Amino acid sequence: MTLPLLLVMTLGHAAGAVGALVARSGPGARGVATAGAIVGSGAGLVLGLDTLIRGTPFQLEIPQLLAVAGGVSLRLDRLSAFFVLVVEVVAIPSALFGGAYSRAWEGTPSLRPLGAMLNLFLLALSLVPFADNIVTFLLLWEAMSVASYFLVLTDSDQRETRQAGLWYLAMAHGGLVLLMAAFLLLGASAASTGFADLRTAAAALPGHTRNAVFVLVLLGFGSKAGLVPLHVWLPLAHPAAPSHVSALMSGVMIKMGVYGLLRFTLDLLGGGPPWWGGVILAVGAVSALLGVLYALMEHDLKRLLAYHSVENVGIIFLGVGAGLMFRSYGLMPLAAVGLVAGLYHTLNHACFKGLLFLGSGAVVHATHTRNMEELGGLIKRMPRTAFCFLVGAAAISGLPPLNGFVSEWLVFQALLGGPTLPRPELGLIMAFAVGMLALTSGLAAACFVKAFGITFLAMPRSDHAAAAREVPLAMQLGMGALALACLCLGVGPSLVVPTLGTAVAGLGGLPAGLLTEMPRLALEVPGTAGVIAPAVLAAGLCLVPLAILAAFRLGSVDRRLRVSDTWGCGRIGQTPRMEYTATAFAEPLRRVFAELYRPTEDLSIDFHPESKYFVQSIAYRSEVIPWFERLLYAPVVAFLRRTAFRVRWVQAGSLHLYLLYMILALVVLLLVSRWTS
């Protein structure tokens, strides 16, 4: 059953990719690419669900392929199946959305590569969790990065996009180098590069090597996941890509960093000393808080969402870090809570971030701008998009009864288990993390009041926004499906959590059977004794308004309604310029966190030549400086530039010289191999 599905998945994406390249540029190419993506991802969805629920691992070895490097080896266990599921849950709606959305590229040379690369990207994404030896993993990992790099470059005629692509490529490959170093350390004493052999070899490694592997793996996967301070590429690359690709990159691709970290630290290394968990916890807390703080200052809708991905990856790492720490002290039930919380938030973030990026894509599609200060009033022009975006905004803010709340609650419950740790200072760290997480979710709610309120409510602030129309049905369906997923994951955690409990069982010595028994409607966390029943809560939240309406009907309540102007202190007409702007909305928080933002302000007022009481024009510029990024990256970039300049003579453009290099390299390698053997 599994092998045919895998074949359908691969062939569907392959057919989509090839078809998009050969079909006539236009609706044909779009249709083929979309169909291929949906068929492939649909097969992947069934595959992931099947393995996740039944739990029979699937294995496929193809030693003939790439025999030099140990052959291709694929394996799907419950953890990988979960991540395949995460990929496909976002992939199908995004592909559907993208089919209609990519119409904007019709008539440009980008259309066909866009469809082809989308399919290759989806294929690589869904295959990464399958990899069962180092070569397969690295190849798929690189395919995923490169395909997404080309997708980012869809609008390569814009300078910003090219720059974003360069940053992305540099960060992705920097990460790759670190990962390779980690794998070399890990695989040095192993019988083969297969994961099973690595697991046995890792147990025998000395402590400092294991620590080095952990640090390298954390940095390598952290750069993909977008942990602070390795997150710089996210706010550049995610907005530059087409929106359905942004949904996939932000919702899914960065989660592969989470997968990699779990696979390597927890599964292959089998967990480590408590400070591993502590580091992950600390990095997660900092990422969560800084991500949301920078998002607050952002008025580009897609950049704002990209910063929120940094925040949510931070929340995921809070859960994972707490889980690892509890595991080190043998507190297995709490460890399972932490890890399951991380995984649940991974799935939830995929759903609501996918939804929000698709929503922002719909906004861009209808108004051709991402700048919130030019938007407004879209709720009347695009009611369905607005509703879906609102669901996503409430979910990412962690409001009940949607999915973001449930997973944040689980993370809280894991952190609240801190006092059971044998060392009180670690418990205090957890208490601090609780405070950071609460501040993060409060700020996220503030940020999404801004994002939704300024973009969709009140009056349009520009002509583009005023002329917006609702997007095509396929795009609405894509958003609607994800909105529904947000609701279902929010009210049905008692079904999700036991499944996730089985996915983490067996990893790093976690016993099976943790978190697998749940009351039917409630979510109960063993170890901390917190109970919630989101389904009952949701029912209550729906019933109360109905009861009020019924009471209005029965009671002597006046039900007349008159539409009139907004009250305006006696002024005659209301214009959009009187509305609050996104900048103004975030101003109180900018002042509160001025130490972090270090904002620069530039105000110039042009007075009337005759009297300074009449202002002709006011120009106001304000910028938030990401100072720690500059502090960290400017020296690195400068160093790279200097070095590149110095070694430039090596690449002189002469073919003869290059041939000489090759011969020299060959000779040196032969000599080396002779000496070492």
Added chain:
Amino acid sequence: MRYLVSLGEVVLALLLAPGLAGLIRWMKARLQNRRGAPFWQPYLELRKLFGKEVVVSSNASWLFRAAPFVIFASAVAATALVPVLAAPMVFDTMGDLLVLVYLLLLGTFCLALAGLDPGSAFGGMGASREVTVAALAEPTVALAVFALALSAGSTNLGRIVVATLTDPARAVSPGHLLAFAALFVVTLAETGRLPVDNPATHLELTMIHEAMVLEYSGRYLALVEWAASIKLLIFFALLGNLFVPWGVARALTLESLLVSLGSFLLKLLVLAATVAVLETRVAKLRLFRVPELLSVSFVLALLAVSSSFLLR
């Protein structure tokens, strides 16, 4: 029977809430040598508002009309989680203290969006300030929850009450006292009392809550105002029954319920008097001084957690 009592508790809380707001107003007036409206004035106001026509801005969307219902529903759901008379309650398994906090955040979220919807600058200003205060108050609340959960072993409110009732020494532990102080500051901020917000003014430079609800009228305004007073009652009930749980009925006899009702009213009275005195004594803080106040409360909550750790 237990379901009936629990439902009765919710209804009682909903009915008491406007009176509580009126009581504080009346006490404040007496303290300021004014005669003041009677404490039942808010009920009259609600009746009046329910009987009035609604005027909605032409810029507003369906969200503006749906928000009062969501705000009220979230307040009702939060009330169901609070132990008013008896513990443990039926609704205890529906959610815990964190759910309560996030339900209130849901109300704030909707109210802030509704403030932005008519497109007036007042609404935007109020919304912006409200979410700032709410976000900055959040970590204090979470740490106070942490401190309580630390001693009770659960975040569910009923269990916290029962744990404190079975071991009364907990109530005077430094952790509890500090958490109480922290939550009291947050109560002032979250329910829009002085020194954070002035519930008695419509002066545009200082207002937060009033600015957001400026466009509401008629039955919508009634729901929003009622929900605001419910929020006040919820916080008072938390302060009263979580930290000083004596009087809360553990068995459902008529006698213990009556004792419980009496003690609950007494607690409300004491807290209302405290707030009234405080509001006559302090001036409103500048908006950008509010974060300092909230960081003080955060430090208090952090101290509460640490002392619970060290004195365990």
